[in-house]
């Protein structure tokens with residue numbers, strides 16, 4: 001691909017998906033674009049670029065789909081799920097004991113493995129689902145990924161990536177050569193195509209947000225905007241999981257790390273840089289006064 005065409009693709013990716021790829025990603029992009037061009041029957045990358053320059057939006061979104069890095073597997077980074085099961089679920093159980101309501105967002109959920117892992121963790125550790133009102137939302141920019149997530153069907157290989165056979169048999173049923181998620185897990189989960197650069201309207205705030213391995217490709221200024229947006233979609237002092245070792249611009253202005261728990265952050269009640277007098281940017285006013293959890297809850301002074 002010509003340098004100017006490559007640079008044009010990078011500009012589009014940044015503008016429409018937030019991804020800040022650099023010259024280091026040339027071979028990755030070139031390779032994926034080459035496959036895309038062959039699949040779509042273009043004579044060469046120049047013809048595709050010409051369509052894009054003419055403003056063909058549907059082709060643009062297909063290019064974004066083709067370039068999506070959607071690697072995922074069940075219970076990715078198991079220590080994170082251990083912290084979720086042992087630390088956060090009991091905590092939420094206590095905090096929300098009156099409302100018996102729990103809202104979780106798996107943002108950038110790819111093909112749904114993260115979202116269903118959350119559902120299984122809750123089923124195994126929380127509460128009788130019938131007793132609680134549980135809403136789990138899985139969203140991703142890729143509609144192909146969301147379609148697969150909605151189906152809830154995984155090949156044996158995909159199911160075995162992150163789950164032992166006991167867990168598979170407990171929460172899935174055999175369907176052809178693969179496994180289909182059981183309804184008791186799927187019933188609490190909704191999937192939606194959503195681009196983090198857009199606004200999500202009419203949504204109630206979330207107690208816990210998982211946004212793992214999504215923001216690492218974002219430009220720093222877009223990471224900052226995304227973190228502010230994510231914060232605005234959380235209940236006061238709600239929890240955010242990022243991917244392991246993810247360093248996100250602006251994170252410390254809106255969240256504090258939860259000591260002893262990998263990749264876990266708690267929303268600050270008052271962000272360090274607040275331009276709107278304490279009201280979150282999507283208009284949610286803080287409702288709950290939640291105890292902050294700077295230390296591990298096993299420590300007595302934090303109970």
Ligand SMILES: C[S@@+](CC[C@H](N)C(=O)[O-])C[C@H]1O[C@@H](n2cnc3c(N)ncnc32)[C@H](O)[C@@H]1O
Nearest residue numbers: 017070071072108110140141195196212213214
């Ligand atoms: C590497 S996958 C991670 C999946 C899952 N969170 C996990 O940790 O296993 C990153 C996902 O983020 C999604 N993504 C990237 N940019 C996005 C955006 N602007 N809005 C929403 N989702 C996005 C990608 O489509 C991809 O499925």
